[in-house]
Amino acid sequence: MSDAVQSLSRFLPELILMGALAVVIVADLFTQRRPLKSSTDLLNGIALVGLLGALVTSWQALGAGEAQPLFASMLADDGLLGVFRPIFCLTSIVVLLLGMRSKELEGVRLGEMLALLLTVTAALMWMAGSVNLVMIYLSLETVSVASYLMVGYLSSDRLSNEASLKYILFGAVSTGAMLFGLSLLYGMTGTLDLYGVRAALAEGAFGPGLLFVLILIAAGIGFKIAAAPFHFWCPDVYTGAPTPVTAFLSVGPKAAGFAVLIRFFYLGMAEPAGGGAIAPVGGADWQMLLMMLAVITMTLGNVAALLQTNVKRLLAYSSIAHAGTMLMAACVLSVDGVQAIAAYLAIYLFMNLGAFAVVILAHRVTGSFEIDSYAGFWKRSPLLTVAMGIFLFSLMGIPPFAGFLAKWYVFAAVINAGLGWLAVIGVLNAAVAAFYYVKVLRVMVIDQETGPTPALAFSRLDLALLVVLVVPNVLGLLFWGSLDRVTEVSQTLLELG
Amino acid sequence: MESMASAAIFYGVAALVLGSALYVVVGRNLVHSAFALVAAFFGVAVFYVYLGADFLAGAQVLIYVGGILTLLLFGVMLTNRIYNLNLRSGAIQVVPGALSAGLVFALLVWIIQSVDWGAMDAGDPGPTSESIGRLLVGDYLLPFEIASVLLLIALMGAAMLVRRRGSRS
Structure with missing residues (x-):
């Protein structure tokens, strides 16, 4: 019991989120009869305060104190959790602000949505900290x-319902597969603790049986990060969900999925081999498994994105491709890979949410998610066009934008690990990706608009949001310092156990 | 003699579970499928008894057979036009489906045969509820609490989904 009480002090961001959740639920109950605007503002305010509190406490906890297990070794409060907590908080804050400006969510009571957002933020932190099956x-x-609930939030919208149903079906199958894999793993090793699993695997070779288990578990994780061939839900769900939710799905669960991937494979399936490197145990070649996943995911995401005419679908395939790039870094088998993934996610957060912010703001005027509806945007709003340009160039990985830094970390790690061929495939993919990102820009800048062109007006919130998202992308190189802090603490991953 | 009877009951129950589970999938009448699910869940409770998990067996009967299935049956029976509902199940892609299912089955059999599961004879396991209770407020306190958060949002989500369609504010 004293262990649980002691753990609470290292559990502050999650506690704040749970507190905010309770307040939001109660406040939602008491504001049912108030006008929609005032009750929504109040709830948004409460949720925002909760998320900001979690962000501040998780930023303070970053790199402070020794790594230690929490709650009888259920969670590990180490550098990896430290890095991911602020990423989740920032994502949720931006998504909350996007939700306030989204036309799709106008006139809808947001109480449940905010409660779900707070819960899911805390649950992402639990995912990133888990060291127990x-x-x-x-x-x-x-x-x-x-x-699932956030995706199906617009119960009057057919697409939103369909997306939610597809998501549930795919989700049920892949988490079922994962659960079966976890139970087989428990049967093989006799323990639920990841460090115990590693110790048990180190004693004997399990060969093909273990590989099968790993494929099942990779299906569950692959579903969360939208890696091919577990990505089929992704385009439909991204298109059908309310756009702020899409933005959230493209960053939050993906980041947490990578945290679980790193913990499961780097801690549970491998042992430290000195110098930050790790060596797989148990006789299953999971590095090959991850490399195959990375190559398929990158290639499929980028090639399919070329054919898209809907900007949400395009960003869905682009997010699949980015998952592939990060998977490359997961094949490195040393803390360099962990560092690269953490840095990539921190930057990806700003560039991807930025692109979605532009999509949401443009939707307010055009009412459409088709790429063609962006024709002539350069004349209607140079500001929005320039912002989109910055986000897309960053996603492409073109210097001097931050996305270049992200790609550079990944490719450096991959090449240093002697996986040159993988890096070559990655570079080829990055070249393909440039085509479809430029296509969007070409429509915005060169194509002429047809029909009436209502003027674009921005509120102060829009401008603030764009500035917050653009600055890290443009000045990525100046943020090297804080990025280094992020990557340094991720090095402590292998300290425990 | 006793082990013979025990094995006979085990294989009988296994056949019941498999048969009724199969009927749930291929059956064309939703109400019949729901009743077949009762049999499948009940058979699983018997497996738990065989494994010495008395608490789990009781929970399985109380929660799945008693609670979830009754709800499911209510849901099915309160739905309109349930009897003339044309369920399309199992009609598409029979051959590839059967092939991949057979392949997965063969793979599983091979793996279950080849892996050393470290099984041991636990003897008479005795009642388990006390140690489960201790673990839930001890080592597994955090998962226990997180399960309550999961149930909370599931409850909220259920309320959210049944709210009248298109009711805006």
């Missing part, structure tokens, strides 16, 4: 259930 499954399932 039960915790991995439970936190993943909490994220999934909350995500």
Whole structure:
């Protein structure tokens, strides 16, 4: 019991989120009869305060104090969790602000949505901290259930319902596969603790049986990060969900999925081999498995994105491609890969949410998500066009934008690990990606608009949001210092156990 | 003699579970499928008894057979036009489906045969509820609490989904 009480002090961001959740639920109950605007503003305010509190406490906790296990070794409060907590908080804050400006969510009561957002943010942190098979499954399932509900939030919208249903069906199958894999793993090793699993695997070779288990578990994780061939839900769900939710799904659960991937494979399936490197145990070649996933995911995401005419679908395939790039870094088998993934996610957060912010603001005027509806945007709003240009160039990985830094970290790690051929495939993919990102820009700048062109007006919130998202992309190189802080603490991953 | 009877009951129950689970999938009448699910869940409770998990067996009967299935049956029976609902199940892609299912089955059999599961004879396991209770407020306190958060949002989500369609504010 004293262990649980002691753990609470290292559990502050999650506690704040749960507190905010309770307040939002109660406040939602008491404001049912108030006008929609005032009750929504109040609830948004409460949720925002909660998320900001979690962000501040998680930023303070970053790199402070020794790594230590929490709650009888259910979670590990180490550098990896430290890095991911602020990423989740920032994502949710931006998504909350996007939700306030989204036309799709106008006139809808947001109480449940905010409660779901707070829950899912905390659940993402539990995912990133899990070092126990039960915790991995439970936190993943909490994220999934909350995500299904957020996707289907617009109960009067047919597309939103369809997306939610597809998401549930795919989610049920892949978490089922993962759970089966986890239970087989428990049968093989006799323990639920990841460090215990590693110790048990180190003693004997399990060969093909273990590989099968790993494929099942990779299906569950691959579903969360939208890696091919577990990506089929992704385009439809991204298109059907309310756009702020799409923005959230493209960053939050993906980041947490990578945290679980790193923990499961780097801690549970491998042992430290000195110098920050790790060596797989148990006789299953999971590096090859991840490399195959990376190549398929990157290539499929980029090639399919070329054919898209809907900007949400395009960003869906682009997010699949980015998952592939990060998977490349996961094949490195040393903390360099962890560092690259953490840095990539921190930057990806700003560039991808930025692109979605532009999509949401443009939707307010055009009422459409088709790329063709962006024709002539350069004349209607140079500001929005320039912002989109910056986000897309950053996603492409073109210097001097931050996306270049992200790609550079990944490719450096991959090449240093002697996986040159993988890096070559990655570079070829990055070249393909440039085509479809430029296509969007070409429509915005060169194509002439047809029909009436209502003027674009921005509120102060829009401008503030764009500035917050653009600055890290433009000045990525200046933020090197804080990025280094992020990557340094991720090095402590292998300290525990 | 006793082990013979025990094995006979085990294989009988296994056949019941498999048969009724199969009927749930291929059956064309939703109400019949729901009743077949009762049999499948009940058979699983018997497996738990075989494994010495008395608490789980009780929970399985109380929660799945008693609670969830009754709700499911209510849901099915309160739905309009349930009897003339044309369920399309199992009619598409029979051959590839059967092939991949057979392949997965063969793979599983092979893996279950080849892996050393470290099984041991636990003897008479005795009642388990006390140790489960201790674990839930001890080592597994955090998963226990997180499960309550999961149930909370599931509850909220259910309320959200049944709210009248298109009711805006």
